[in-house]
Amino acid sequence: MSSSALTKPQMRGLLAKRLRFHLVGAILVSLGVAASYKFGVAERRKKAYADFYRNYDSKKDFEEMRKAGIFQSAK
Amino acid sequence: MFFRAAWSFVLGKQKGGLGMRKVHSPGDPAPSKGKVPAYTNYYAQRSYPMPDEPFCTELSAEQRALKEKEKGSWTQLSHAEKVALYRLQFHETFAEMNRRSNEWKTVLGCVFFFCGFTALLIWWQRVYVFPEKPITLTDEWKAQQLQRILDMKGNPVQGLASRWDYEKKEWKK
Numbered sequence: 001m002s003s004s005a006l007t008k009p010q011m012r013g014l015l016a017k018r019l020r021f022h023l024v025g026a027i028l029v030s031l032g033v034a035a036s037y038k039f040g041v042a043e044r045r046k047k048a049y050a051d052f053y054r055n056y057d058s059k060k061d062f063e064e065m066r067k068a069g070i071f072q073s074a075k
Numbered sequence: 076m077f078f079r080a081a082w083s084f085v086l087g088k089q090k091g092g093l094g095m096r097k098v099h100s101p102g103d104p105a106p107s108k109g110k111v112p113a114y115t116n117y118y119a120q121r122s123y124p125m126p127d128e129p130f131c132t133e134l135s136a137e138q139r140a141l142k143e144k145e146k147g148s149w150t151q152l153s154h155a156e157k158v159a160l161y162r163l164q165f166h167e168t169f170a171e172m173n174r175r176s177n178e179w180k181t182v183l184g185c186v187f188f189f190c191g192f193t194a195l196l197i198w199w200q201r202v203y204v205f206p207e208k209p210i211t212l213t214d215e216w217k218a219q220q221l222q223r224i225l226d227m228k229g230n231p232v233q234g235l236a237s238r239w240d241y242e243k244k245e246w247k248k
Contacts, residue, residue: 045233052232061228064241068226 117166121173129164138163 010017066074117130134142138159144152145160152160161168210216228236240247 048233048237052237065226065228070223070226 119166119172121169124169130166131163134163 065071069075117126117128119126131138141156141159142163144156149157211220225236225239231237238247239245
């Protein structure tokens with residue numbers, strides 16, 4: 001009927017193919033997101049806290065706050 | 076696509092709609108593309124592609140002859156006859172049915188237009204309806220509040236006080 005024969009389309013295994021593609025993609029994306037969160041947020045935050053408290057002098061900090069006048073009990 | 080189906084249902088044109096109507100045959104079996112017949116009982120959509128009733132039910136004499144020929148072997152039908160039979164049965168091909176349209180431009184334009192109109196309304200409201208700002212929202216009060224937070228060293232590790240340089244008394248670069 002038609003002048004040129006069309007190629008036979010994929011008849012079977014459509015869901016399996018889609019699942020494989022999307023499963024691999026989903027695993028990669030979630031691993032990527034978890035890794036970037038770990039390094040971009042979690043480790044960075046841990047480092048920030050470690051750096052802050054390495055040379056922290058709480059008495060000096062308290063004196064600064066007292067001089068600024070925010071306490072009611074220690075003027 | 077769904078709107079056309081819903082609308083034709085409301086108008087009673089669909090099967091089981093609010094008022095049943097007889098099908099109005101458009102005449103020739105190949106209607107001009109892009110021109111939908113005004114009234115039709117035909118309700119096929121992409122999600123419901125093969126309804127029971129054909130598109131044209133009132134057939135001319137030669138169309139009836141063609142339907143008789145269809146009852147025989149299909150290898151004897153010419154290409155034009157097969158197309159004619161298709162057009163009797165279906166209103167549009169899938170390609171025609173799924174054609175793109177420029178409706179999205181209209182939709183987006185109207186959305187933006189009404190967003191802008193809403194903005195004008197809100198502006199008017201701000202000028203003519205809102206009362207005076209409370210004292211806590213004035214700039215002097217907010218500056219004093221910020222100074223107090225910095226004195227208390229709020230969030231000194233990663234937050235606000237960590238961005239303030241206490242020696243130079245300015246924000247860190």
